[in-house]
Amino acid sequence: MNNRSDIKSYTLKELRDILANKNIKPFRANQIFGFVHKKNIRCIDDIPVLSKDLKSKLKECFYIDNIKIAKRYDSKIDDTKKYLFRLRDNNIIESVLMKYKHGNTVCISTQVGCRMGCSFCASTKQGLIRNLTSGEIADQIYKIQSDQDLKISNIVLMGSGEPFDNYENVLKFLDIIHDELGLKIGYRHITLSTCGIVPKIYDFADKKLPVTLSISLHSAIDDDRKKIMPIANKYKLKEIIKACEYYINKTNRRITFEYTLIDAVNDSKKNALEIYELVKGLLCHVNLIPLNSIKESDYSKSNKDNVKRFADVLNQKGISTTVRREMGSDINAACGQLRNNYINQD
């Protein structure tokens, strides 16, 4: 009984193989997968098409993991909703639902905490607690869909955690969420954000999934980047850009560069010109994010004029650049901030 595994974390192929070993036919795997991933069925007993005997047999080996909404914050300005979810082991993660004209987008977490150590980010302040399973990553979407009675069309892996530090489970999640028996979300509607773990960029490119890859730059100069992103000690910007070129060649997809603007740290005109020099000639887009200041660090948000100047410099030089719209500013809490506040209350 104790060795039971979570059905939600298996890809359809894995489930078929595991069930085949138990002499259960592949069409049963299809049915179970559909009920778990499309219909958000919460336990094996609730799968209507299975016989009592088969349910008992399945329950000996499997369970269906469900994350629970611990708290929801509703924006009164733009309908953005932030969720804190409680996991089976009582860990807490956060996700965000944003309603755009082009569809409902969720920003989901891939790890409990993070070990990347970026100095301006709240998610990493208590280090990495653990990786999320592929089922827990997907379940954030299922639980938001059923809570709001809507369909999610876009996913961004930009919540807590570094997706490439939980690579296998993230790949499984992508397979599950794209499966036509599940939510069937197109890869083009999924964005994966990484701080730039170079070997994984190559590996991911070789998978040739047309996912939008987003790279967190935050500086175009290695020595400056090292001051805010410890991962810069491991991988040089030159290596990251080479890996991005490889990704673009393999997938034909435009890369997004994220750049969090921090007052007097990386928001000068010179910094913008440095970014231009770094990314010119690449099929890319730059997304500027005015810093969401967190209480664990002294950084503050760039002022509006500096944000505008930064965007103007890049746009005038032909680099497509936008400033990320702030969603839910009345419930505004930076990545990981809601979770930290919630845990500290306990």
Ligand code: SAH
């Ligand atoms: N580990 C991934 C996902 C992180 S969250 C990555 O590094 O890309 C997505 C983006 O939000 C990253 O670019 C991250 O650097 C940025 N971010 C984190 N904390 C922030 C804050 N307080 N204000 C603005 N952007 C922040």
